[in-house]
Amino acid sequence: MSSDSRISDGAGVIIDEGGKIFTVPLIVQGPGPDNFFNLPYFRQDIGLGCVGATLIFQYVYACLVPLFSSLHSDGVRVPALEDVAEAAASVATKYVQSLGQRTPQAHHVRFVVCGGCHAHEALEAYELGPVFVDSMFDRFEATQLELEGGRTYFYGDHIDAAHARLVQLRSETAVPIFWHRAPTKVIREFAERDDIQTIGGDVQLGFTAGYDFTRVTTTSPLVPGKPVAVMRLNNIAISDLVPVGPCAYGMTSMLGL
Numbered sequence: 337m338s339s340d341s342r343i344s345d346g347a348g349v350i351i352d353e354g355g356k357i358f359t360v361p362l363i364v365q366g367p368g369p370d371n372f373f374n375l376p377y378f379r380q381d382i383g384l385g386c387v388g389a390t391l392i393f394q395y396v397y398a399c400l401v402p403l404f405s406s407l408h409s410d411g412v413r414v415p416a417l418e419d420v421a422e423a424a425a426s427v428a429t430k431y432v433q434s435l436g437q438r439t440p441q442a443h444h445v446r447f448v449v450c451g452g453c454h455a456h457e458a459l460e461a462y463e464l465g466p467v468f469v470d471s472m473f474d475r476f477e478a479t480q481l482e483l484e485g486g487r488t489y490f491y492g493d494h495i496d497a498a499h500a501r502l503v504q505l506r507s508e509t510a511v512p513i514f515w516h517r518a519p520t521k522v523i524r525e526f527a528e529r530d531d532i533q534t535i536g537g538d539v540q541l542g543f544t545a546g547y548d549f550t551r552v553t554t555t556s557p558l559v560p561g562k563p564v565a566v567m568r569l570n571n572i573a574i575s576d577l578v579p580v581g582p583c584a585y586g587m588t589s590m591l592g593l
Contacts, residue, residue, distance in 0.1 A: 337385050337450060337549075338520040340527045341537030341571040350390075352537035353571045358384040358397050359542070359551045362404050362420065366411025373408040380451065382420060383542050383549035387491040388445030396428050396447070403427070416455035421462035421478035424449055428464055428476040446491050449478070452547030459483060459544055488519045493534045498522050538571035541590050553589040 343354035359381050368375035384400070386393035404420070428447060447464035461481040467474050481489060490498040505518040526535045542551045553567040553574060567574040567589050574585050 337383055337448070337542045338523050339385060339387070339540045340523055340535045341540055342527070342535060343390050344534050344536075348533065349536065354390065354537070355540070355570045356386050356393075357540045357542045357551060358386070359549055360384050360397070360400050360404055362407065362415065364407040364409050364414060366409060375411070377411055378414045380454070381548045381550070382417070382449060382451035383544065383551075384424070385448040385450070385491075385542075386445065392428070392431055392445045393447065395431050396424070399427050399431075400424055414454050417449065417451055417453035417460045418455075418462065418478065418480070420451075421449040421464065425464045425476040425478045432466075432473060432476070447476075448481070448489070448491070451544055451549045454547060463489075486516065490519075490522075494526060494532060498526065501525065538568050540570060543590075550588055553587045555589045555591055 337357055339356040341354050341356065342352050343350045360383075362378070362380045362382060363376055364378040365373045365376050367373055384397060386397070404423075407415070424447065428445075432445075445466075448461055449464065450459075450461035452458070453460045461483060462478045463481055464476045464478050467477045481487075488499075488502060490502075501522050502518055505521060506515055509515055509518075520539055520541065523535070524539050526532050527537060527539065529535075538556075539554055540551075541554055542549055544550075553569045555565050555567050557565055567587075569587065574587075577585065579585070
């Protein structure tokens with residue numbers, strides 16, 4: 337999963353350090369010796385990608401983390417990723433419905449939930465998109481995305497141009513790593529173009545290995561052509577941050593090609 341880090345509106349750029357890819361923990365607790373649901377027996381990290389109305393997806397993420405990290409069940413069963421996506425869609429629905437006519441454009445947002453599904457033993461992804469009834473917003477609904485054959489989905493602005501550039505890049509290489517990293521390269525190129533105002537900042541990256549989604553920093557040269565590199569999270573240099581007491585930041589990093 338890749339994204340840029342620019343947050344903008346009709347008036348222009350707001351910030352170039354915005355988060356659009358998140359890790360959401362799933363923690364399920366079963367009954368313990370004292371018959372309270374306080375015995376964790378399942379833990380998984382899923383990915384959440386967002387595009388569109390910034391405040392809406394920030395609200396949704398802020399609600400999902402405490403909800404999904406305190407799930408209760410019988411000590412055996414675990415949720416399928418489809419269940420997780422449908423629950424996330426219901427949270428997004430409540431937020432947009434609460435805005436109502438005050439913010440009629442609030443539904444202009446898309447979410448993608450991804451990760452390994454323990455129930456189906458497969459990598460899955462779901463798009464959460466708005467459903468309208470009689471031209472009025474009704475709800476967000478989860479739709480499973482087809483992932484076979486390296487299929488790529490772009491969301492946001494300049495989608496047709498992004499797909500065209502992706503086809504061109506993939507036709508120029510047979511090297512597997514470059515073929516799979518081509519969508520990220522498209523986002524990087526668009527973020528660096530002066531004629532595209534809604535895409536910018538740095539690329540954001542995350543990947544699923546096994547069942548868990550991992551949010552990573554990007555590594556890129558501090559000065560092009562020089563060996564010194566810098567790790568960034570949401571376009572913020574990790575080296576500029578104060579350490580947490582005696583602890584350093586240890587996030588996994590990938591080249592932001």
